[in-house]
Amino acid sequence: MLDIKVIRENLDWAKEKLATRGIKPEQLDELVAIDAKRREAMVQSENLKAERNEVSKKIAEAKRNKEDAADAIKNMREVGAKIKDLDKDIDELTEKQEYILLRLPNFPADSDPIGPDESYNEEVRRWSEPTKFDYAPKAHWDLGTDLNILDWDAASKVSAARFVYYKGAGALLERAVYNFFLDENTKEGYTEIIPPSLVNNDSMQGTGQFPKFTEDVYTIVENDDPEVPRNLTLIPTAEVPLVNYFRGDIIDGKNLPINVTALSPAFRSEAGSAGRDTRGLIRMHEFRKVEMVKVVKPEDSWEELEKLTHNAEHLLQKLNLPYRVVALSTGDASFTSAKTYDLEVWMPAQDTYREISSCSNCTDFQARRAQIRYRDEDGKVKLTHTLNGSGLAVGRTVAAILENYQNENGTVTVPEALVPYMHGMTKITPEVKWH
């Protein structure tokens, strides 16, 4: 959530910034007008409340002295009614203001490439060269099916499209990848967390998924009493439980930055992406992801974003997977982010780079929504900044390994870094078919 004060005091600047993210300036005018009305009503209400408190004190005194206070009580009854009306107005105005405020995206950083969509993203750097083959490389979904380590048919029977079974060496590979990620992240100073996979509405709002993106997620409805929904949602990313771990907290500044990492399932409805990436592991309703989250002091967040990005890159480097780093344009970056670097891994069969990690500095946007604060050396309480990045998407990593490490005979060489995690297995060969 943006700071209404910042908008109020720098209206033109705010309009300009948010215009690059597709927000119409009139919306901010409306917001500021509501805010002005709200504050006006507050002044009136607060003056009346001050009067009421004053008179109430006198009534109390009179009662103690056994004097009559009937007139004052009668007057205050009217004042009370007025206050009630005004407070109702204030509530309505606050609600209107929140409605807009909760749906405005974060201010983009000055360094962000400006543009409405991904075509304005800027490549920052490349690591290694796209893997070369002297034959036509297979797509990972074919490799997975032919090796009998990934089974989409069974998953669509048992669950639905965009679900998958991992089998044998495939399951082992998935497990190897995330254990490797967790170990590496832990070595880099991240504390491992195992978070819950269902979270409440306050949490979804705290990290910015709600109220705007309710269609993108799966929410649990308890059938026996539809009147009282439990309001638990399957997490679309571990970012939600990791950041909300600190919701409402005042952290001792000595303990910042806090770095945490977690493996979790990620559930996404993928509403609106019908027809895109229908094959393979790229776009699933359920996948596993290792996430990294940082809670930092505001003055450190830009440096921490670079560190976070490098931590994610380090994983790809150790797996020897070619990738590039892309700075997202103002129009392409996520709702909560001020600046995002995407890591895109080379996918030979598609002859292109595909997103495998997204590292964002959310500045104080989530911290304000979730009220995550810290006490600095002077004892003052301030909002923190939060950052998050995938380290990394596990399914997509498996896909990248299959494609980049494939051999002409259809087997897949295990990346050196993963061999210990694969119990010494160096090559993935076909699994037994059961039918």
Added chain:
RNA sequence: GGAGUGUUGUCCGAGCGGCUGAAGGAGCAUGAUUGGAAAUCAUGUAUACGGGUAACAACCUGUAUCGAGGGUUCAAAUCCCUCACACUCCGCCA
């Protein structure tokens, strides 16, 4: 799932419908004392949102906040309702 108890500031803990932003401790900070420290004494020790003076900081003032939300009342930490969470006992269960 059933029955009961509880949730107060950084922590512990008191609290009769008005004099309670909240007793009393502890902790922390500053000052005094000391050659220095301990002990002792004194003072201070919330956050949010308004308004004003002023504007890298700050000060004055109002309002709100005692798990959350609603209600009763001139007035609610205190009474009523709903919910969340914690603990205890019973039942069930990986």
